[in-house]
Amino acid sequence: MSTPTLDAVRRRGALRAVVSRGIRGLSMRGDDGRWSGLDTDVARAVAAAAVGDAEAVEWVPSDPADRLSTLAAGDAELTVANVSWTLGREASSPVLFAGVTCYDGEGFLIRADSGITRPEELAGRRVAVQAGTTSAANLASWYGSRGLAVEPVAHPTPALTLAGYASGACAAYVLDRVALAGERAALDDPGAHRILDAAISREPMAAAVRDDDAAWFRLCRWVLQLLVSAELHVDEAGDREKALAQAAEAAGAHGPAVGLDKDWAVRVLDAVGTYADVYERNLGAHCGLAVPRGLNELYTRGGLQYAVPLH
CATH class of the missing domain: 3.40.190.10 (Periplasmic binding protein-like II)
Incomplete structure (x- = not known):
């Protein structure tokens, strides 16, 4: 399936992603120049699926007031900048929220x-x-x-x-x-x-795209869903490698329908892991923040992260 946004990203060889100007754990540029955080890992996951390279991202740091207007103006293909999903934002800007990246308040x-x-x-x-x-x-x-x-x-x-x-x-x-x-x-x-x-x-931080390309919206939405579904697969199976392979196979089969190949899910999971991996790496105890998952736990553990079926 052809999508103008995906075609443009591939011609450029990189995804343009709007991020914050620097919030540790979400999106921050390190001394070595590399961006890290939960939001930036989501962008890397999309880049891995769309371009084939998780590092093929052009970061677009933005002030809070410009996070959606920069996207709407065509200066980026994705906004992952701790922006909350609200009716007011979708009603007043030509954007759609592809999915919640972090439930907060x-x-x-x-x-x-x-x-x-x-x-x-x-x-x-x-x-x-x-x-x-x-x-x-x-x-x-x-x-x-x-x-x-x-x-x-x-x-x-x-x-x-x-x-x-x-x-x-x-x-x-x-x-x-x-x-x-x-x-x-x-x-x-x-x-x-x-x-x-x-x-x-209630502050459901979410990834946003422009509303003029339904296929790109669908692609980004399912990259996010893959991260959560892969975590549930691991949680239920116990055998991590086998569970990730099963999740990648189930999602990969639908790649051509959204403009991707059958290996897109393998690339995403190899690049960033499951949602649990992304959260722990950027907000967990080992990184010094130790933010409890709370609402961001899987629904099977009392959280709000519900794994939509991949098959």
Whole structure:
């Protein structure tokens, strides 16, 4: 099946992916120039399927306010930049969300010695937010429904938002709780700060594509589904290599129908592994963040990651 977006990506020899300007665990450029994070691994998975090379990605760092407009303008084929899937975003931009990459909720980074234990205790205070995110609207909704208010202080980039909080000008930094784990780790003394347990919103971070190419949308959606389904195969079978081979065979058979060959799933799983591998590598204990999977567990373990059948 021909898809204009896939054809363009192959002619260029690389996928263009919109990412954040730097949030540890999601998308961050290392000192060696290599990008890492859950979002960047999703982009690599798509590149492995579409181009045949997981490293064939041109990274397009973007401010929060431009994550979807850059995609809509044709300057990228995929956005994986901790952007939440909302009706408002799909209704106001020519984009479609291909699937949830990480279920989360907006939370608060505060100083450990502040004495604050609940979001209500931040009422009347200044809180740092990233411009172009849903943070300000979420704050207004959550606090307003309780007859309270906070003063959002918007900054254009993650780095400036973190600096605004670290300077002491704001009592808290408001962002998706998974992203806050990475931001906390970037502070000079992470142990002097903590993330409140409570979340004030639902934030399903998702991969987005333009809405003018249904075949490309389908391709990206099934790359994401493969990662989750492969994890379930491993979980149920116990024999990792056999389970991955079975998942790749089941998905690979449908490759030609979405513009790919029959080995596309093998390449994806060889490049990034299952969803569990992606999560643990970028957000797990061994990388220093130790963000519990919570809602991002498989549905068989009480989470929301449901493995859509591949056959």
